[in-house]
Amino acid sequence: MSSAPLRADAVTLAYDARVVTEGLSVDIPEGGFTAIVGPNACGKSTLLRALVRMLKPKSGSVLLDGQEISSLPTKQVARRLGLLPQTSIAPDGITVVDLVARGRHPYQRLLRQWSHEDERAVSEAMAQTHIEELSGRLVDELSGGQRQRVWIAMALAQETPLLLLDEPITFLDIAHQVEVLDLCAKLHVEGRTLVAVLHDLNHACRYATHLIAMRDGAIVAEGPPSEIVTAALVEDVFGLKCLVVPCPATGAPMVVPAASQA
């Protein structure tokens, strides 16, 4: 068992009185690209919110590098754990480089607004996401895929070994979905630990090295997609009759819904 930089230990998560998940434990493998999948309202985004300490567990704990995350200073957490939220807001009239530069917030102070470190990190983040030529453009004017790359660049500028993405491709067309996931795969190969909540099971199988399948607030299966994704699992998790065949392009498991019975 590899060490887990991020782990939930018997967490019970609830919004006010509504309990989403009880006594859930999960390890995020070091250096992996973990995808959390499951039907709507299965608790996958809730789990992600708990992992980034945006939702405080009713019981149990979330551990970042072995330490209780809620006991760590928020700035210190922000240097180890990055998040691409489902919805972000670009202030009116902000340019690409200005937005990416905001990722340096946890490193900056009143009199230290733009160090050489900041400059290097922003420059690298923009190069990694191929947005250098957009640097002076207004974020409002970009296409959906470009905009998502800019937000990822902002998260990268934060220079965290762990990066969590909450449904990073939900509002993109298929070409932009692949573009963003290819970028994620590249970041993973370059050494970051990634965790993404994904809606599309085929995308998850193709890109993730570790899959966590959830239903009704519980984990049904976890492991490498090629080992755990079967027709039985998909029916169990999503209630969908399907075939699982090797993807013609990558060989990863591919889920094909069965012909309609109606």
Added chain:
Amino acid sequence: MSAAPYTLPGRVVRVGEAVSLRIRTRTVVVSFALVVIVLALSIYAIGTGEFEIPPGTVVNALLGTADGGSEFIVRELRLPRVLCALLVGAALGVSGAVFQSLTRNPLGSPDIIGFPQGATVGALIVITIMAGSGLAITVGALTGGVLTASAVYLLAFKRGGTSGFRIVLIGIAISYLMISITDYLLARARIEDAQEATRWLLGSLNGRTWEDVGPLALSLAVLTPFVIPAARSLRALELGDDSAHALGLKVERARLALVALAVGLVSVTTVAVGPIGFIALTAPQIARRVARTAGLPLVCSALMGAALTLASDIAAQRLVPDRALPVGVMTGLFGGVYLAWLLTMEWRKGRG
């Protein structure tokens, strides 16, 4: 180190590795221009009136090198009023910028979300029911304003999530409630009380002296240092709560601190001159459009607020011959036009 392959807007000033400041050229130029405008307006406001004083003499009087008569008129009679206008305007500008950034809505200013209306009700209760005066009215106004702001905050923010639109809608509802209570209190008040009360319906700078400037300047001096960390929190919060959180900001705490600062600034101005409408609403938006910043620039908003308030007061004093109108009339007139324009623009953008 290789040169950065992109251009960061503005300049970076570095002193060793420890100190580095980002300075946006356009913001600096706009701020400087606004300072010049404010100074020019001040000299004009001080120099004109029943007794005209040429600009040169005004400057000399301010520096203490003019004759006794001019010096008395400039320093004792006219300067306090101008300083009041500038300080109140600056405080309202910053307060409005903070509120609008927090609610992510150009309508989210203290006037729209009920603070002045609450302060008015508080003052009227003291005047008409408790027959209080002076300090009691001030305390009543503050209590009313803070209670109203707290009610809006609790109703809009507490129940999970924070849509800027929600705080604006709840604020409007509460404002109307307060306006109804104001009408009721005025209707049952004695005529003398009602006259005293009108100061609380429209803020006025008439008859301000150094006695008013002192406490105002002192309270603002206390609040101003908090604007600097506020600006930093705002830059993170502008990106949405989740992003701010990811950047290491304690979102709830930062937001409460910002609301407290903004309410504090409005309270101070309300105590000094009563509720002056629309400056907090308009100054930040105009400042942002002129300075072309992402997000609302606090310093430019302060300067813009000062300039607008002073300009409104100059107009209010001179619009009707022989009769000085309360400055609130002018800011209302000017702000109403601006608000109509703003809503039209928002509608075109499909966000109304």
